[in-house]
Amino acid sequence: MSAQDGxxxxxxxxxxxxxxEKVVALDNVSxxxxxGEFFTLLGPxxxxxxxxxxxxxxxxxxxxxxxxxxxxxxxxxPPNKRPVNTVFQSYxxxxxxxxxxxxxxGLEMRGHxxxxxxxxxxxxxxxxxxxxxxxxxxxxxxxxxQQRVALARALAPQPKVLLLDEPLSALDLKLRKEMQSELKRxxxxxxxxxxxxxxxxxxxxxxxxRIGVMKSGSLLQVGSPREIYTRPADRFxxxxxxxxxxxxxxxxxxxxxxxxxxTLPLGASTQAKSGSKVTASIRPEQIRVIETDAPGSLPxxxxxxxxxxxxxxxxxxxxxxxxxxxRLQSPASGDVGLSxxxxxxxxxxxxxxxxxxxxx
Amino acid sequence: MSTDSDRLxxxxxxNGWLLSTPALVLLAFGATGPLLIMFVYSFLxxxxxxxxxxxxxxxxxxxxxxxxxxxxxxxxxxxxxLTILWRSVKLSLMTTIFTFIVGFPTAWxxxxxPPRMRTLLLFLITIPFWTNLLIRTFAINQIIxxxxxxxxxxxxxxxINEPLLIIYSDFAVFIGMTYVYLPLxxxxxxxxxxxxxxRLVEAGYDLYAxxxxxxxxxxxxxxxxxxxxxxxLVFIPSLGxxxxxxxxxxxxxxxxxNFIELQFGQGRNWPLGxxxxxxxxxxxxxxxxxxVRFANRGDSNV
Numbered sequence: 001m002s003a004q005d006g007x008x009x010x011x012x013x014x015x016x017x018x019x020x021e022k023v024v025a026l027d028n029v030s031x032x033x034x035x036g037e038f039f040t041l042l043g044p045x046x047x048x049x050x051x052x053x054x055x056x057x058x059x060x061x062x063x064x065x066x067x068x069x070x071x072x073x074x075x076x077x078p079p080n081k082r083p084v085n086t087v088f089q090s091y092x093x094x095x096x097x098x099x100x101x102x103x104x105x106g107l108e109m110r111g112h113x114x115x116x117x118x119x120x121x122x123x124x125x126x127x128x129x130x131x132x133x134x135x136x137x138x139x140x141x142x143x144x145x146q147q148r149v150a151l152a153r154a155l156a157p158q159p160k161v162l163l164l165d166e167p168l169s170a171l172d173l174k175l176r177k178e179m180q181s182e183l184k185r186x187x188x189x190x191x192x193x194x195x196x197x198x199x200x201x202x203x204x205x206x207x208x209x210r211i212g213v214m215k216s217g218s219l220l221q222v223g224s225p226r227e228i229y230t231r232p233a234d235r236f237x238x239x240x241x242x243x244x245x246x247x248x249x250x251x252x253x254x255x256x257x258x259x260x261x262x263t264l265p266l267g268a269s270t271q272a273k274s275g276s277k278v279t280a281s282i283r284p285e286q287i288r289v290i291e292t293d294a295p296g297s298l299p300x301x302x303x304x305x306x307x308x309x310x311x312x313x314x315x316x317x318x319x320x321x322x323x324x325x326x327r328l329q330s331p332a333s334g335d336v337g338l339s340x341x342x343x344x345x346x347x348x349x350x351x352x353x354x355x356x357x358x359x360x
Numbered sequence: 361m362s363t364d365s366d367r368l369x370x371x372x373x374x375n376g377w378l379l380s381t382p383a384l385v386l387l388a389f390g391a392t393g394p395l396l397i398m399f400v401y402s403f404l405x406x407x408x409x410x411x412x413x414x415x416x417x418x419x420x421x422x423x424x425x426x427x428x429x430x431x432x433x434x435x436x437x438x439x440x441x442l443t444i445l446w447r448s449v450k451l452s453l454m455t456t457i458f459t460f461i462v463g464f465p466t467a468w469x470x471x472x473x474p475p476r477m478r479t480l481l482l483f484l485i486t487i488p489f490w491t492n493l494l495i496r497t498f499a500i501n502q503i504i505x506x507x508x509x510x511x512x513x514x515x516x517x518x519x520i521n522e523p524l525l526i527i528y529s530d531f532a533v534f535i536g537m538t539y540v541y542l543p544l545x546x547x548x549x550x551x552x553x554x555x556x557x558x559r560l561v562e563a564g565y566d567l568y569a570x571x572x573x574x575x576x577x578x579x580x581x582x583x584x585x586x587x588x589x590x591x592x593l594v595f596i597p598s599l600g601x602x603x604x605x606x607x608x609x610x611x612x613x614x615x616x617x618n619f620i621e622l623q624f625g626q627g628r629n630w631p632l633g634x635x636x637x638x639x640x641x642x643x644x645x646x647x648x649x650x651x652v653r654f655a656n657r658g659d660s661n662v
Contacts, residue, residue: 059562077563092563096581105577106567157568 503659552586
């Protein structure tokens with residue numbers, strides 16, 4: 001495998017409209033997605049993730065910049081000349097064809113012999129566990145089944161890259177969980193590069209090898225789910241991926257003096273200058289509630305407690321009024337035993353407090 | 361409880377039937393009645409000054425296909441009738457095919473415009489319906505006749521030296537019918553293209569289909585209902601066209617509609633006219649059956 005293997009976007013820029021109505025959908029994005037990787041583009045709607053996907057698929061051409069596949073420039077190749085297939089958000093199954101004909105479509109268009117098409121279709125049907133549905137029409141299938149067919153159809157021609165455009169968004173929660181592990185399994189079995197687009201952070205965290213977080217046409221951070229979650233690059237990434245608390249303070253040496261009072265150690269070194277005003281973040285599950293004062297803890301007052309089943313989200317006010325949310329695992333009784341107005345202490349897990357670099 | 365709801369259901373059904381009675385009566389008398397009269401008339405003797413004599417005869421049906429020489433009484437195929445029949449079928453088929461070729465891109469264009477533009481374009485398509493067919497056909501006549509707009513323009517521009525002899529030919533009838541029936545092709549095509557999910561085109565391209573393959577394997581099979589109804593809407597009225605061939609075809613290039621009119625008018629041969637009418641109906645019926653069969657066949661082996 002050479003360094004150029006995989007998909008690469010170089011300064012990809014896409015502008016829709018002109019003059020007053022000009023919209024920059026993608027703003028000079030550069031990214032390398034390695035071969036065989038499960039890569040997720042994560043961001044809110046309108047962040048440009050689908051545009052980037054469409055540039056890779058070939059449905060659109062960039063205003064400037066290049067798209068490369070295994071080192072070859074494919075920027076202006078039409079979609080039918082690219083070894084890249086898409087699983088559409090709406091599935092876009094051909095309603096006049098049966099499940100088997102849908103799956104065989106790509107191979108047939110490529111001019112493969114009928115016997116070969118048939119055997120691949122069988123293989124694909126088995127891969128997505130839809131053998132018994134081969135002769136049905138898409139309208140006779142449930143959403144989850146259509147999803148499987150769409151996957152099988154896109155995988156059948158054995159593309160180098162599979163693009164998935166929010167494929168799970170139309171499914172209900174239970175089915176979505178099922179399909180998440182199904183997708184992961186398929187990716188491992190086929191070894192094909194998956195580029196998955198979603199606005200669901202949980203989906204991104206559980207399935208991806210790496211995640212690219214996007215906002216307003218720019219790529220903010222690229223990294224493994226763990227990196228993105230524990231070391232978010234900025235405020236947006238920190239709040240978009242999981243929930244988090246923001247605390248302001250003045251930076252000292254490997255510690256931060258909070259505006260709410262107290263000096264706490266930092267989890268990792270930061271590029272921010274000592275003595276500067278910074279924002280730090282800490283995840284709700286990284287905070288413990290204790291009854292008595294201890295080193296590294298802050299006094300707080302309970303303002304609200306919301307029951308979520310597996311856990312409860314308790315809201316606290318610090319000395320200066322800053323709100324902090326703590327996630328507490330529910331005990332058997334379901335009651336975490338905190339009442340409004342109660343004074344407690346919050347102990348931050350050592351190393352959990354992170355300074356956000358963009359605040360420096 | 362269930363008997364109550366059953367009774368309600370029955371009553372609702374009965375009321376439904378009652379409500380549709382006027383339409384059913386109208387259909388029975390307005391559509392079936394005249395056809396029945398035509399069928400009966402075709403087996404009667406012609407009266408001297410039109411009308412029919414109530415005597416059973418198959419002469420009319422015989423005369424549709426065979427003619428007796430007025431001097432020596434020998435029998436030969438009725439060339440004139442067959443020529444007219446063939447011309448009718450040929451021109452109608454040509455009109456159907458050509459309106460499809462022109463109408464499909466038009467309908468596609470309209471269906472892919474933004475909603476406001478689409479409404480305007482559809483409105484423009486329906487404008488010809490505001491004017492009487494006769495007047496529109498005369499307008500075409502003014503354009504293509506020997507001293508008409510087209511020839512004058514081409515002569516002035518020096519593109520031709522002699523006027524093009526278009527008027528009073530099969531071609532003129534074809535032009536006229538294409539013009540008149542084009543909206544009838546465009547509207548049903550638009551209706552089904554409008555429902556077509558454009559993302560399927562992307563899916564097709566994505567799965568290595570060329571533009572032509574996407575058209576043939578994805579678009580056409582899915583918008584087929586529109587193609588069928590458009591073709592039927594154009595083919596049937598063109599087959600029985602009367603005004604257009606009369607004005608643009610002159611007296612010589614009759615279609616079956618004009619010929620039937622002739623039998624009921626100057627020809628004073630009502631039974632022959634009736635027999636020809638029944639034949640027209642049969643052609644339409646056969647064409648419909650063949651077309652629908654043919655169109656549905658594609659489904660299973662795409």
